[in-house]
Amino acid sequence: MAELDGFERAMPADEIEEGVMYPVEIDQEERILVKVNGEICALNGICTHEEALLADGDLEGNTIWCPLHSSGFEICTGKVTNPPAVVPLDTYDIRIEDGDVYVAIEPRPKYKEPPKPTRRRR
Amino acid sequence: MTALPVAVILGGGLAGHRAAKALRQAEFDGDVIIIDAEPVRPYDRTFLSKAFLQGTKQSEDLFFESEDEYADWEIDLLTGTRATAVDFAARRLTLDSGDTLGFDQLLIATGASPVRLRQPGFDLPGVHYLRTLADAQALQAGIVGGTRVVVVGASFIGSEVAASTRMLGADVTLVDPVSAPMASALGEEIGRIFAGIHQEHGVNLRMGTRVVELRGHGRVEEAVTAEGERIPCDLVVVGVGVRPETGLVAGTGLEIDNGIVVDQFCATNVPGVYAAGDVANWWHPARERRIRVEHFDNAALQGTAAGRAMAGQPVAHAPVPYFWTDQYDINLQYAGFPGSVENIVLRGDPGAASVTVFYFAGGQIQAVATVNQSRDLRPARQLIEAGARVDPAMLADLKTDLRALARRFRPVK
Numbered sequence: 042m043a044e045l046d047g048f049e050r051a052m053p054a055d056e057i058e059e060g061v062m063y064p065v066e067i068d069q070e071e072r073i074l075v076k077v078n079g080e081i082c083a084l085n086g087i088c089t090h091e092e093a094l095l096a097d098g099d100l101e102g103n104t105i106w107c108p109l110h111s112s113g114f115e116i117c118t119g120k121v122t123n124p125p126a127v128v129p130l131d132t133y134d135i136r137i138e139d140g141d142v143y144v145a146i147e148p149r150p151k152y153k154e155p156p157k158p159t160r161r162r163r
Numbered sequence: 164m165t166a167l168p169v170a171v172i173l174g175g176g177l178a179g180h181r182a183a184k185a186l187r188q189a190e191f192d193g194d195v196i197i198i199d200a201e202p203v204r205p206y207d208r209t210f211l212s213k214a215f216l217q218g219t220k221q222s223e224d225l226f227f228e229s230e231d232e233y234a235d236w237e238i239d240l241l242t243g244t245r246a247t248a249v250d251f252a253a254r255r256l257t258l259d260s261g262d263t264l265g266f267d268q269l270l271i272a273t274g275a276s277p278v279r280l281r282q283p284g285f286d287l288p289g290v291h292y293l294r295t296l297a298d299a300q301a302l303q304a305g306i307v308g309g310t311r312v313v314v315v316g317a318s319f320i321g322s323e324v325a326a327s328t329r330m331l332g333a334d335v336t337l338v339d340p341v342s343a344p345m346a347s348a349l350g351e352e353i354g355r356i357f358a359g360i361h362q363e364h365g366v367n368l369r370m371g372t373r374v375v376e377l378r379g380h381g382r383v384e385e386a387v388t389a390e391g392e393r394i395p396c397d398l399v400v401v402g403v404g405v406r407p408e409t410g411l412v413a414g415t416g417l418e419i420d421n422g423i424v425v426d427q428f429c430a431t432n433v434p435g436v437y438a439a440g441d442v443a444n445w446w447h448p449a450r451e452r453r454i455r456v457e458h459f460d461n462a463a464l465q466g467t468a469a470g471r472a473m474a475g476q477p478v479a480h481a482p483v484p485y486f487w488t489d490q491y492d493i494n495l496q497y498a499g500f501p502g503s504v505e506n507i508v509l510r511g512d513p514g515a516a517s518v519t520v521f522y523f524a525g526g527q528i529q530a531v532a533t534v535n536q537s538r539d540l541r542p543a544r545q546l547i548e549a550g551a552r553v554d555p556a557m558l559a560d561l562k563t564d565l566r567a568l569a570r571r572f573r574p575v576k
Contacts (some may be wrong), residue, residue: 091214091489101539108537109494110487111460125209127227129245156188156235160194161167 048143064096068162082117168193174272175199178440185470211299212323273383275405275441284377313388317344320402326490336367428477429469439469458486479509498544499530
């Protein structure tokens with residue numbers, strides 16, 4: 042089995058189907074693996090609004106819906122697409138080694154919506 | 164050079180906050196100014212009666228954005244400021260500082276205010292209402308284990324406060340003329356579930372009666388019911404509903420009828436003046452009726468719609484309204500259109516507090532409530548949106564896959 046610094050093995054890559062959430066535990070935390078258009082993405086498994094397991098929610102297209110209060114998160118970026126959540130979901134780099142998916146222990150920088158400073162100057 | 168357009172947003176709640184961001188997202192190039200009487204930037208009120216009161220979220224966890232974020236988005240916050248008059252002809256607000264502020268576009272997102280009770284003793288110290296962060300802080304400061312709390316009103320705020328204060332170890336009595344907590348909004352079946360869960364957690368229920376008087380020497384000491392029962396208490400919380408906050412615009416020619424009357428684009432009868440959130444009585448184009456919603460989700464979506472309309476990019480606001488409540492380990496979610504209900508269909512076991520309730524009228528699902536059955540919420544909401552006519556027996560049958568059913572009714576794109 043491969044050893045990757047800063048990553049933990051999650052599951053075999055070929056078991057991951059499109060349109061299904063795979064809850065995995067990485068670094069003793071809930072994470073979710075999802076395949077979208079052939080790309081495997083890793084997200085934090087707990088909603089940023091309140092403690093809820095996102096794997097109990099819904100996956101529709103490119104969105105994960107929280108089961109408790111209908112917050113929506115874009116897969117692969119973690120961007121909030123529906124309130125009440127305001128904080129983006131953490132996402133993680135993945136690597137595939139010897140057919141297994143490895144998930145980074147540390148999250149990527151959080152998604153940040155670019156501000157739109159459009160005020161004309163006087 | 165033409166003058167910079169000015170968009171003023173009255174009210175820094177969720178609707179106002181979302182409108183400001185939507186204006187910028189739609190590349191509105193003038194000033195965006197939020198005015199709010201509260202001394203703090205916009206925050207999420209839904210936590211106040213739950214996570215904040217319970218102590219699992221602190222005040223800094225409630226804000227939608229950091230101060231810097233508003234600067235980055237070029238949104239000016241005038242907090243701690245109250246508008247005292249509006250002149251639509253001159254397009255000008257008067258502020259409590261005495262200054263005036265001109266506007267080209269105005270959004271009224273003033274929300275709603277708790278109904279105040281005027282019965283004897285309700286003006287005593289120790290009587291609380293809950294709307295603002297300051298209200299919640301004052302309430303929280305008064306509660307320790309063993310504090311005797313009487314909650315007047317068993318709808319959303321009252322029931323949530325009863326649950327949260329009970330979780331803090333308070334001795335709680337919940338009083339309301341209705342038959343059960345939450346029953347007025349959600350019906351008897353769900354009322355029974357919430358009555359059971361509150362009793363299980365040790366809340367003293369006094370349903371079917373009302374508090375007619377509060378008594379105390381310098382401070383509330385007891386609540387007296389219509390039957391004459393005297394309930395000793397250290398603190399009273401009143402949650403008997405809210406009224407749309409229309410005081411500023413009353414008598415100005417702005418159409419008011421159960422809130423500020425707006426169309427599906429959040430526009431009032433005064434050009435350039437909009438309303439959104441709890442204060443707005445809006446036209447739902449798909450349902451062809453007026454509706455006013457006092458919940459988070461509508462304020463968020465309608466605030467965004469208002470901001471877009473103000474920026475000249477109107478989109479019809481036509482969602483299926485949605486809200487939730489969390490009490491103890493019960494998560495309730497509701498989607499749909501409240502109104503007269505002809506029959507209800509239960510899916511699951513109400514005895515086990517794990518059930519979905521469909522509310523029918525005219526052969527259509529008007530609304531759905533899920534009690535610890537969150538997986539049913541999205542497909543049910545889609546069925547409502549589609550105006551689906553579904554055999555009630557199918558919905559009641561746990562073997563029916565609601566997702567598959569909802570897909571059959573999804574509009575073909």
